[in-house]
Amino acid sequence: GLDNLQVSLNAIAYGAQDYLIKGEFDEKTLEKTIQYSIERKRVSEILRENEERFEILINKATHDIVWDYDIPSGKMVRGAPIYSLLGIKPEELPDNATSIYKYIHEDDLPVFIEKFEKAIKEKAPVWQVEYRMIASDASIKYILDRAYIIYDNKSEPIRMIGSDRKSTRL
Numbered sequence: 001g002l003d004n005l006q007v008s009l010n011a012i013a014y015g016a017q018d019y020l021i022k023g024e025f026d027e028k029t030l031e032k033t034i035q036y037s038i039e040r041k042r043v044s045e046i047l048r049e050n051e052e053r054f055e056i057l058i059n060k061a062t063h064d065i066v067w068d069y070d071i072p073s074g075k076m077v078r079g080a081p082i083y084s085l086l087g088i089k090p091e092e093l094p095d096n097a098t099s100i101y102k103y104i105h106e107d108d109l110p111v112f113i114e115k116f117e118k119a120i121k122e123k124a125p126v127w128q129v130e131y132r133m134i135a136s137d138a139s140i141k142y143i144l145d146r147a148y149i150i151y152d153n154k155s156e157p158i159r160m161i162g163s164d165r166k167s168t169r170l
Contacts, residue, residue, distance in 0.1 A: 018033055018036065018037060020033060064079070064081070064163040064164065064165050065078060065079045065081045065082045065085065065163060065164040065165075066078075066079040066161075066162075066163045067079060067082075067147075067160075067161075067162055067163065067164070068159070068160075068161050069097050069147075069159065069160040069161075069162070070158075070159055071157050071158055071159060071160065072158060074096050074097055074098070075095050075096060075097070076095055076096065076097040076099075076100075077095065078093070078095075079163075082164070085133070085135065085141055085166075086103055086133065086135045086136060086141070087135045087136035087137050088136050103133045103134055103135075104131055104132070104133055104134075105131060105132035105133065105134055105140070107132075108131035108132050109131075111129065111131065112129050112131050112145075115127065115128075115129045116129070119149060120149070120157050123151065123155055124149060125148065125149055126146065126147065126148055126149065127145075127146070127147045127149055127160065127162070128144070128145065128146045128147075129144075129145050130142070130143065130144050130145070130167055131143055131145070141166060142166060142167040143164050143165070143166065143167055144164070144165045144166075144167040145162060145163075145164045145165075146162055146163060146165075147160040147161060147162025147163075148160065148161050148162065
């Protein structure tokens with residue numbers, strides 16, 4: 001209801017999809033804005049459906065634990081199956097990459113870290129390691145961990161995308 005551009009820009013900053021300035025639009029502008037809004041809603045719904053499909057295909061159908069590690073920030077997003085595998089709640093595993101270390105068998109943690117550091121040092125495109133994890137009930141889980149490493153234009157590692165799968169061997 002205002003004719004102030006700054007108010008409109010603030011609305012966008014707070015999440016509005018679009019704006020019309022009072023008195024500065026005609027029938028065609030209004031029609032175009034409505035069409036764009038409908039299209040954004042349609043695309044948003046497709047994205048939501050694709051995310052659901054991805055969740056089912058990756059995390060539920062395969063039982064793999066898919067993860068995404070932002071190396072510079074140290075943040076890691078893990079798929080939900082990690083919590084049932086370890087018998088823990090999400091709040092028991094913070095979103096930093098090293099929080100998983102406390103669940104890796106103490107004899108396997110040095111190898112885990114060594115293989116990671118070697119892959120980064122050699123600018124390897126992939127990383128793979130097998131290790132044991134200790135679940136909350138003290139049971140041992142054998143894991144095959146694989147990842148694709150993404151480097152920036154200076155050959156610095158910036159991201160890893162991978163999956164953990166139960167393994168039957170070590």
